[in-house]
Amino acid sequence: MKLIVGLGNPGPKFDQTRHNIGFMAIDELVSRQNWKLNKEKFKGVYTVERLNGEKVIIVKPMTYMNLSGECVRPLMEYYDLEPEDVVVIYDDMDLPTGKVRLRQKGGHGGHNGIRSMIDQLGTKEFNRIRLGIGKPTAPMSVTDYVLGKFDGEEQKFVSEAVVKAAEACEAWTDKSFLEVMNTFNQ
Numbered sequence: 001m002k003l004i005v006g007l008g009n010p011g012p013k014f015d016q017t018r019h020n021i022g023f024m025a026i027d028e029l030v031s032r033q034n035w036k037l038n039k040e041k042f043k044g045v046y047t048v049e050r051l052n053g054e055k056v057i058i059v060k061p062m063t064y065m066n067l068s069g070e071c072v073r074p075l076m077e078y079y080d081l082e083p084e085d086v087v088v089i090y091d092d093m094d095l096p097t098g099k100v101r102l103r104q105k106g107g108h109g110g111h112n113g114i115r116s117m118i119d120q121l122g123t124k125e126f127n128r129i130r131l132g133i134g135k136p137t138a139p140m141s142v143t144d145y146v147l148g149k150f151d152g153e154e155q156k157f158v159s160e161a162v163v164k165a166a167e168a169c170e171a172w173t174d175k176s177f178l179e180v181m182n183t184f185n186q
Contacts, residue, residue: 001054001055001056001057001079001081001085002054002055002056002057002085002086002087002172002173003056003057003059003072003075003076003079003081003085003086003087004026004029004056004057004058004059004086004087004089004169004172005022005059005060005061005068005072005086005087005088005089006022006023006024006025006026006027006058006059006060006088006089006090007019007022007023007061007065007068007088007089007090007091007113007114008020008021008022008023008024008060008061008065009064009065009147010060010062010064014147016149016150017146017147017148017149018091018133018145018146018147018148018149018150019065019091019133019146019147020091021089021090021091021131021133021158021161021162022088022089022090022091022113022131023060024158024162025089025129025131025161025162025165025166025169026058026059026060026089028162028163028165028166029058029165029166029169029170030047030058032166032170033049033051035047035049035058037058037059037060040062042059042071042074042075042078043061043062043063043067043070043071043074044059044060044061044062044063044071044072044075045059045060045062046058046059046060046075051170051173052170052173052174053173054173054174056173057075057079059071059072059075065112065113065116066112066113066115066116067116068088068113068116068117069116069117069118069119069120069121070116070120072086072088072117072120072121073120073121076121083121083123083125083126084125084126084127084177086121086126086127087126087127087128087129087169087172087177088113088114088117088126088127088128088129089128089129089131089165089169090111090113090114090128090129090130090131091111091130091131091132091133091146092109092111092130092131092132092133093132093133093134093135093142093145093146094109094132095130095131095132095133095134096132096134097132097133097134097150097154097157097158098131098132098154098156098157098158098160098161099131099132099161100129100130100131100132100161100164100165100168100184100185101129101130101132101185102127102128102129102130102168102177102180102181102184102185103127103128103130103181104125104127104128104177104178104181105124105125105126105128106124106128107124114128127172127177129165129168129169131158131161131162131165132161133146133150134154164184167184168180168183168184171183171184
């Protein structure tokens with residue numbers, strides 16, 4: 001069984017913002033498979049499905065970004081999952097907009113959603129799909145930047161990254177995460 005988590009903030013106010021690119025990847029994945037996030041529990045919305053013969057849980061925490069781990073830990077406990085059974089998709093300012101980078105472990109890099117995951121899971125060793133959102137070119141706070149929407153030029157790169165993240169999740173149901181990393185980290 002695999003758990004695929006997309007990080008973001010709930011509510012229409014945050015739709016299509018840089019911080020919600022993890023939610024966008026989840027939306028792409030469920031749309032491609034014609035699924036619906038039809039369960040509400042564990043402070044999140046999710047579905048349990050089968051893909052390539054593997055049972056998968058797809059979840060969007062509804063806790064707001066900074067408390068994402070409060071959704072994921074109880075889900076993992078309920079379904080008896082280990083950290084290696086989890087992949088977290090999230091925005092990364094250290095990558096150019098549209099760049100996709102997969103990792104098996106790491107620190108939080110200042111990302112409060114990942115900090116919450118590490119705190120709640122008690123480990124840094126869980127799979128990640130980092131989606132680049134770039135850095136602000138004009139003087140603005142990090143908060144204003146990540147809660148801002150992508151501009152027209154960025155949208156093409158973002159759409160491609162979201163599709164690539166969904167494809168990586170699909171591949172992970174059939175291959176090891178290391179194999180998926182070797183395919184998608186190019």
